[in-house]
Amino acid sequence: MTIIWATILILGVLITIHELGHFIAARSVGIRVERFSIGIPPRFVSLTSTNDGWLFCLFFYKRSHGRLSWQPVFKKMISKPGRIGSKTEYVIALLPLGGYVKMAGIIDESMDTEINYEDDEFMSKPLWAKLWVMSAGVIMNTILAFAIFSAIGYTQGMPEVSDEPIVAELQPDMPAMAAGIQPGDQIISINGKPIKTWNDLTKSIHTQPNTDISLTILREDIQIKMDITTSFMPVPTDAGMDTLGVIGIIPEVFYRDMTIGEAFNIGWLRTEGSFGMIIMSLKMLGSGGASMSDFGGPIMIAQLAGQTAEAGWVPFLTFMALISVNLAFINILPIPGLDGGHIMIHLIEGILRRPLTMKARITIQQIGMAFLLMLMVTVVFNDISECLNSYPLQFQDEIPKFYSCFFYTS
Secondary structure (H helix, E strand, C coil), X not given: CHHHHHHHHHHHHHHHHHHHHHHHHHHHCCCCEEEEEEEEEEEEEXXXXXXXXXXXXXXXXXXXXXXXXXXXXEEEEEECCCCCCCCCEEEEEEEEEEEEEEECCCCCCCCCCCCCCCCCCHHHCCHHHHHHHHHHHHHHHHHHHHHHHHHHHHHHCEEEECCCXXXXXXXXXXXXXXXXXXXXXXXXXXXXXXXXXXXXXXXXXXXXXXXXXXXXXXXXXXXXXXXXXXEEEEEEECCEEEEEEECCEECCEEEECCCHHHHHHHHHHHHHHHHHHHHHHHHHHHHCCCCHHHEECHHHHHHHHHHHHHHCHHHHHHHHHHHHHHHHHHXXXXXXXXXXXXXXXXXXXXXXXXXXXXXXXXXXXXXHHHHHHXXXXXXXXXXHHHHHCCCCCCCCCCCCCEECCCCCCC
16 A cells, blocks of 8 residues: 555656646746646546636546447536636546646647647747757756755754764674674774774775675673674776675764755755766666666556655655656657657757658657657566566665656656
8 A cells, every 4th residue: 555655646746746847837938738637548637727717527437329438527617707718728637647738839749730830839939948848847857856855954964974983783684793793883903903983994894895804893891803704785986886895784873953055955966966876877788787677667666665655754755856866867868759859859950940840750759659668668577577586676775776757748
């Protein structure tokens, strides 16, 4: 049950924010928005802005002319004389896992070719307005991630690690726990070399992956010697992947109050770092350090949403921010069918100083949608394979992971 509500909440918030960005940007430059929909069709509830009021509709199955079809089963006109309506239909669809903004005079995944080049249509607007509208969803997702990271930072405070080499916590199923190290133990030497600070401790262990080392610990004023074999952790670097030695110990971390300026700085650094993690993942894919099996899709997102929700509101909101960054990054890619694909086409038209033919636009859109469909099939196959193999999913925001968010976001 947690997985269901957590997934709906994350996707509902992120897609609503994304589509709201397109909606606000379109209205700001005078583009008529025909439909603002949250969820995957069919429509469940709609509210249409009309002259002199609002039209409310409730949809369900209804028999008409001997056939059972999904159609309005209840209509009510909410009168407001003198009101000038925008003719926008606001929709809540049956499945709250997608979103869509239909602007007048735009060729998108709906393949609508009705363009009259009227003043309130998308194609009649200058290049800067088109770019602003198509990038607004990505901007809103980035702002949301920044806001979440900033709010978490301000609420938690500034984390500071104790400089003393004292173990505060142990990670399960790691060498330190297996060797008998306990919280409160102070590590005073490694292989006979004195350890004065936590920084000394981590430097020494990180340089010795999969290595037998000798520790001297201080426990209740008694020195204890023990041998331990380090494990390893792969980490991304500018040159590719590196391997660090680890034994599974965690230092004491305390938090001090943070100013709003520091919170904004933390929010910016974490947002920037999240984009950097995605770029690093793609570089690893290109260099052979990662494979397509490392791409996660909607099933993995749902599982991690449930896990982080059970772990607490901080992991859950952090995961939401990470998915928001992923959604922004994916949508800005120059692939037809995505926001970045629309931007690419409009830039090409700007360079050519003429619009592409309708046939060319439709062809480009169809190619992009076919590519996205194949990519969607790939990540869903990866998800199913991991589920069948009972692969344990762990939420670790320090390990780069590329989550493919495919929803109707235009």
